[in-house]
Amino acid sequence: MSAGAAASPCRSEDRARQAVVDTARQLEPRGVNTGRAGNVSLRWHRGGEEGLLITPSALAYAAMTIDDIAWLPLAAPAGEEDEAAQPLRFDGRRAPSSEWRLHRDLYAGRSDAAAIVHAHPSYASTLACLPRVHAQGIPPFHYMIALAGGDDIRCAPYATFGTRQLSQAACAALLGRRACLLAQHGMVALAGTLEGALELAVEVEWLARAYWQALQVGEPVLLDAAEMARVHARFARYRPDPSAA
Ligand code: 13P
Numbered sequence: 001m002s003a004g005a006a007a008s009p010c011r012s013e014d015r016a017r018q019a020v021v022d023t024a025r026q027l028e029p030r031g032v033n034t035g036r037a038g039n040v041s042l043r044w045h046r047g048g049e050e051g052l053l054i055t056p057s058a059l060a061y062a063a064m065t066i067d068d069i070a071w072l073p074l075a076a077p078a079g080e081e082d083e084a085a086q087p088l089r090f091d092g093r094r095a096p097s098s099e100w101r102l103h104r105d106l107y108a109g110r111s112d113a114a115a116i117v118h119a120h121p122s123y124a125s126t127l128a129c130l131p132r133v134h135a136q137g138i139p140p141f142h143y144m145i146a147l148a149g150g151d152d153i154r155c156a157p158y159a160t161f162g163t164r165q166l167s168q169a170a171c172a173a174l175l176g177r178r179a180c181l182l183a184q185h186g187m188v189a190l191a192g193t194l195e196g197a198l199e200l201a202v203e204v205e206w207l208a209r210a211y212w213q214a215l216q217v218g219e220p221v222l223l224d225a226a227e228m229a230r231v232h233a234r235f236a237r238y239r240p241d242p243s244a245a
Contacts, residue, residue: 009046013053016044017066020053023194025061027119032201036060038119038186039097042194043107050074052107056094070096074108082164098162105167106174106190113190117197120186123208128155128181137173137181138211141220143231147203147239148179151228158183179204 024040027033041054051073055061059068070092077088086095087104097103103116127133137154138145145153156173159165170188173180179189179200187204191197214220223231 013044013046014066016042016053017069019194020055020069021061021064021066023115023117023198024055024064026198027061027117027201030198030202032117032121032124032187032198032205033119034122038117039099039103040118040194040197041097041103041107041116043114044071046071050107052103054096054100054103056092056096057098059094068092068094070094070100072096072100072104074104076104076108085162099166101162101164102167102170102188105171106188109171110174110190112178112192114192115194115197116188116190117194117201118186118188119201121201121205121208123212124181124187124205125185127208127212128183128185128187133181134183138207139220140223140228141211141214142207143223143228144203144207145223146228146231146235147200147207149177151225153177153179153181153204153207155181155183158185161185181208 020040020042027038036058039055041052044051044053051071053069053071055064056068056070070090072087072090080088085098087100090096099118102118106113106116127138133155137152140151145151154173154177156169159169170180170182174188178191179187181187187201189197189200189204191200211220
């Protein structure tokens with residue numbers, strides 16, 4: 001689903017909203033979330049204004065309909081409070097996700113992001129509580145680490161959920177990457193499509209589980225930079241946009 005639409009903008013936006021709801025509802029069955037945690041967004045322009053559609057805050061996914069999805073502009077208005085719980089301007093009957101700033105800042109800074117999944121997967125969230133993962137992220141213990149865009153999956157330092165500090169930490173951890181962990185919190189994945197962001201979240205959770213399993217029985221061997229360079233070169237042909245569906 002691409003951003004914005006020229007013809008039938010309302011019907012088109014309804015489809016986009018439905019795709020956001022459908023993706024959010026898949027988080028738990030696909031094994032990357034529990035309960036009401038997490039949030040999903042899609043870059044979505046209205047007329048000439050850049051913005052995003054995002055799941056509402058603290059609503060059970062089973063109860064969510066397209067009318068619960070909020071839209072907010074990408075531009076940060078002058079006078080916006082640093083720790084405002086809600087954006088100064090949004091369109092929706094419910095408040096947008098408490099992580100609206102994280103989603104908004106990523107779209108503002110990342111032209112390759114058209115969809116974002118934030119979730120609390122079991123293994124990724126467990127690893128994100130360990131000092132070794134705070135320091136090194138998930139290192140290149142397996143070649144599929146390349147899916148996240150680099151030679152590791154970084155872990156953003158802890159900051160309170162919904163804050164500018166958390167958004168800044170995640171944006172930094174995602175430099176040159178499509179996914180990162182959030183310390184004592186969870187994981188973020190971005191892609192060109194909702195399907196791609198969900199698929200990447202599932203793959204990162206598989207990697208987190210494999211790394212956790214390896215740590216139970218020994219010290220994993222790491223691939224060196226030269227080998228990871230070969231992997232990235234192969235991925236460029238094998239899966240040109242590995243996070244897209
Ligand atoms: P929301 O329900 O406000 O999206 O918050 C869930 C969450 O995971 C916060 O990090």
